[in-house]
Amino acid sequence: MEDLTITQFGAPDAPYCQQETAKVTIIPAPLEYSVCYMKGTEHGPQAILNASSQMELYDEELDCCPIEIGVYTCPVLDYNGMDHAAALKATGDTVREVLKRGQVPLILGGEHSLSAPVIAAVHEQYPDLTVVHIDAHGDLRDEFEGTPLSHASIERRVVDMGIPLLEIGIRSFSPEEAAFMKTQPNVAIVWAYKMAKGLATIPWERLGKHTYVTIDLDAFDPGEMPAVGTPEPGGLSWYQVLDLFREICHRTMIVGMDVVELCPMPGQERADFLAAKLVYKMIGYRWCDR
Numbered sequence: 001m002e003d004l005t006i007t008q009f010g011a012p013d014a015p016y017c018q019q020e021t022a023k024v025t026i027i028p029a030p031l032e033y034s035v036c037y038m039k040g041t042e043h044g045p046q047a048i049l050n051a052s053s054q055m056e057l058y059d060e061e062l063d064c065c066p067i068e069i070g071v072y073t074c075p076v077l078d079y080n081g082m083d084h085a086a087a088l089k090a091t092g093d094t095v096r097e098v099l100k101r102g103q104v105p106l107i108l109g110g111e112h113s114l115s116a117p118v119i120a121a122v123h124e125q126y127p128d129l130t131v132v133h134i135d136a137h138g139d140l141r142d143e144f145e146g147t148p149l150s151h152a153s154i155e156r157r158v159v160d161m162g163i164p165l166l167e168i169g170i171r172s173f174s175p176e177e178a179a180f181m182k183t184q185p186n187v188a189i190v191w192a193y194k195m196a197k198g199l200a201t202i203p204w205e206r207l208g209k210h211t212y213v214t215i216d217l218d219a220f221d222p223g224e225m226p227a228v229g230t231p232e233p234g235g236l237s238w239y240q241v242l243d244l245f246r247e248i249c250h251r252t253m254i255v256g257m258d259v260v261e262l263c264p265m266p267g268q269e270r271a272d273f274l275a276a277k278l279v280y281k282m283i284g285y286r287w288c289d290r
């Protein structure tokens with residue numbers, strides 16, 4: 001198990017993992033610079049790839065094999081010798097190459113700060129972009145622990161870019177974020193406690209034609225997803241997140257996405273498997289849901 005190094009998501013046979021014919025390019029991004037509590041998210045992308053090799057490739061809900069749309073996985077990004085800013089820039093540049101090929105980027109994290117340069121690159125191509133952020137945390141601080149590049153500031157950078165933002169599953173929010181949010185008509189928040197009580201209305205009308213979806217795995221309840229750096233009680237369930245993602249697919253065109261903050265832990269391999277299967281369900285809903 002420990003020596004396993006899967007390089008193609010789902011470990012499919014050719015031709016389903018070829019770069020030229022793929023519809024989606026998976027970018028494994030082992031970024032870890034500003035993690036504040038539990039370290040290890042740099043091992044997240046490889047753990048997802050490894051777990052993906054154990055998945056069944058048939059989707060019983062969609063009655064097809066989503067891998068057949070063409071899912072290319074590029075080599076794991078190498079941040080050796082780079083500082084945080086350089087690593088973020090390299091991540092954004094990789095996304096630009098993927099977009100140039102007409103493919104949708106799907107990034108495996110790695111810490112959440114990677115979403116900012118990725119979203120910036122997608123936004124260059126789709127100026128009408130909306131971001132949907134599924135997370136326990138608001139991530140709206142102007143800076144955190146002295147850096148505006150922090151994982152805890154990623155959505156503030158999105159707001160800075162002038163991109164409308166819809167946050168779902170939130171249950172950890174600072175006073176600064178609460179005050180900021182109330183001044184931002186372009187930011188909508190769906191609180192986890194309201195979802196748990198069946199009282200949440202999701203303002204889907206805020207989505208435009210093109211959408212970027214970022215999923216921080218700590219959005220899930222820690223009972224289902226224990227392997228994250230900053231767990232929060234009262235999270236979303238597996239089927240809740242799948243339903244949210246499917247609804248987004250029905251309402252808009254997803255042109256970029258990421259799954260971030262997996263922090264693999266010995267004895268909690270179920271978390272790696274959840275992340276891998278989530279990525280596969282996202283691909284299925286995005287391309288195969290007719």
Ligand SMILES: [Mn+2]
Pocket residue numbers: 135136137216218219
């Ligand atoms: Mn989070």
